[in-house]
Amino acid sequence: MSIERSLNRMRERAAAEGLLDVAYTTADSPYGPLLLATTPKGLVRVGLPNQDYDELLEELARKVSPRVLEAAAPLDEARRELDRYFAGERERFELPLDWSLTGGFQLKVQRQINRIPYGQTRTYTEMARRAGNERAVRAAGTACGRNPLPVVVPCHRVLRSSGGLGGYGGGLPMKEGLLALEGILDERSPG
Amino acid sequence: MPPFQRLIDEHARDVMAVLRAAVGREGADDCFQETFLAALRAYPGLRDDGNLRGWLITIAHRKAIDHHRARGRRPVPVAEVAEEAVPGPEPADDGVWAAVGALPPKQRAAVTLRYASDLPHSEIAAALGCSPEAARRSLHEGIKRLRKELA
Numbered sequence: 001m002s003i004e005r006s007l008n009r010m011r012e013r014a015a016a017e018g019l020l021d022v023a024y025t026t027a028d029s030p031y032g033p034l035l036l037a038t039t040p041k042g043l044v045r046v047g048l049p050n051q052d053y054d055e056l057l058e059e060l061a062r063k064v065s066p067r068v069l070e071a072a073a074p075l076d077e078a079r080r081e082l083d084r085y086f087a088g089e090r091e092r093f094e095l096p097l098d099w100s101l102t103g104g105f106q107l108k109v110q111r112q113i114n115r116i117p118y119g120q121t122r123t124y125t126e127m128a129r130r131a132g133n134e135r136a137v138r139a140a141g142t143a144c145g146r147n148p149l150p151v152v153v154p155c156h157r158v159l160r161s162s163g164g165l166g167g168y169g170g171g172l173p174m175k176e177g178l179l180a181l182e183g184i185l186d187e188r189s190p191g
Numbered sequence: 192m193p194p195f196q197r198l199i200d201e202h203a204r205d206v207m208a209v210l211r212a213a214v215g216r217e218g219a220d221d222c223f224q225e226t227f228l229a230a231l232r233a234y235p236g237l238r239d240d241g242n243l244r245g246w247l248i249t250i251a252h253r254k255a256i257d258h259h260r261a262r263g264r265r266p267v268p269v270a271e272v273a274e275e276a277v278p279g280p281e282p283a284d285d286g287v288w289a290a291v292g293a294l295p296p297k298q299r300a301a302v303t304l305r306y307a308s309d310l311p312h313s314e315i316a317a318a319l320g321c322s323p324e325a326a327r328r329s330l331h332e333g334i335k336r337l338r339k340e341l342a
Contacts (some may be wrong), residue, residue, distance in 0.1 A: 003207050003223075007199065010224040019231050024196075061194040066196035066235055 011071050021065035022178060023074040024057065030086055033076060033153070033172045036075045039064060042096030043078055046149050064100050080083030082151065091118035093152045101148040109143035116157045119182045123161045145169065151178070192240050195231060202244050203227075206251050211308040212291040212299065213255035215223055218262075222254040229254070255303075290340045291333075297321075298333030303331055 012019050020042065024037040035047030037060055044064060048055045061068050070077075077095065084090035097114075099107055108131040118120050122130075128140035150169055156178040160166045167176040168175035179185035206226055208220040229250050237246070291302055297319065304315045316326035 003203055005225075006207070006223045007203065009220075010227045013224060013228060014231055017228070019228070051197060052197075057194045066192035066195055067231055068196055069199070069231075070196050144269045165235070 011069060014069065015071070015074070018066055020069055020071060020074070022060050023069055023071040024060075025070060025072040025075045025079070026053075027075070027079045027082060029082065031170060031177065034073075034082070036078050036082075037068075038074050038078065039100065041097045041098040041100075043149060044098040044100055044154060046151055048131070048150055048174065050171050050174075051169060059101070078152075086181070095152060097149060099148075100159035104148065105131060105133065105139055106146055109140050110147055110149075110153055110155075112180070113144065113147065113155050113158060114153045116154055118154075118185060121157045121159050121179075121184055123159060124166065125141065125161050127158055138189040141166070154178075157182075157184075192234065193243075196232055198230070198243055198247065199227065202247050206247055208288040209248055209303065210255060211249050212288040212307065213252065213303045213328065214258045215292060218255075218258050222251065222258050225254045226251045238305070243328065252304070252307065254291050287337075287341065290337055293340070294336060297329045298336065301326055301329040302333040302337070 011020070014025075018040070020040075022037055022039055024035060024045075027036055028034075029049075031048030034049070035045065035051070035053045035054040035056055036043065036057075037045040037047075045060060047053050057068055072088060081090060081093050081095060085093070099110070102110055106133065109127050112127055112130040113122075123142045125134070125137050127144070128134055128136045131140060131143075133139070144158050145167060147169075149155055150156070151168040156168060156175045158166065165172060165175055165179075176185055203223075207219060207223055210222045210226070213219075214222055226247065230247055235319070291299060294302060300319055301315055304310045304319075305312075312323050312326050315330065316323040319326055319329070321329075
């Protein structure tokens with residue numbers, strides 16, 4: 001029996017025994033491979049192509065559980081929903097979310113981000129107000145930047161009050177691409 | 192503690208090689224699963240990540256002994272297997288372990304306990320239920336035979 005098959009069997013048994021605290025896999029996207037990680041509670045991390053996935057996995061090991069294993073099956077549904085989103089065939093995600101990597105005011109902002117409808121945008125100022133502290137605009141910006149679940153929790157829909165795009169963990173072309181996909185921004189020619 | 196997957200990526204091959212040598216190809220699959228499941232269970236409580244490879248190999252050897260016991264043939268009583276991680280073997284290729292697997296049982300056990308688990312002669316003797324001299328002899332015979340086999 002090959003090592004791969006033994007490992008598959010071991011992963012199944014680990015899941016059945018409740019030992020698979022964090023399962024992760026990568027999924028193709030138009031912008032490059034995304035890292036997807038889930039706990040039994042729900043999706044806990046989405047990594048964007050610009051990010052260092054080893055570092056993200058270490059963070060999961062540190063903050064959630066060191067029982068981090070590569071396993072595709074627990075992420076099948078997330079992958080399907082993301083595929084359809086990128087194909088323009090899905091506007092809402094129906095995945096359970098696990099907010100373990102965040103907390104406090106940042107979590108408040110991120111929950112508000114999660115309520116911005118498809119095809120609409122908000123400003124950092126509005127997000128600060130909705131999270132309960134109108135003056136914490138900079139903190140709201142930080143909360144967007146530290147969103148552990150980008151794309152699914154649509155921080156790309158948050159822009160500057162001036163109309164500027166603001167930043168994006170996956171790089172500005174990705175933010176522009178997602179806004180274009182949702183019909184908010186005209187597709188810009190590359191370069 | 193690094194993500195558990197890293198232990199798999201870096202050491203799964205060595206663990207499998209050690210197990211194939213210790214219990215043969217057929218038993219190795221089961222022992223392999225048991226080894227990594229046991230490691231996964233204990234992992235969050237592990238205090239020292241200094242030698243994860245040695246830790247895994249030690250668990251693998253306990254599983255190999257359990258396997259022999261369950262089979263009821265050639266029991267390998269072990270007084271005490273150290274709980275803490277011990278230095279593991281150097282990476283070895285499958286050819287070497289295949290040759291180890293082909294050794295007579297006593298020599299095979301002596302060689303794997305010495306070079307995979309890094310046990311001293313006294314503990315190999317305890318594991319095999321023989322005198323230290325006999326353990327040394329088995330080891331010596333096994334190594335001689337391997338040299339010939341692999342020359």
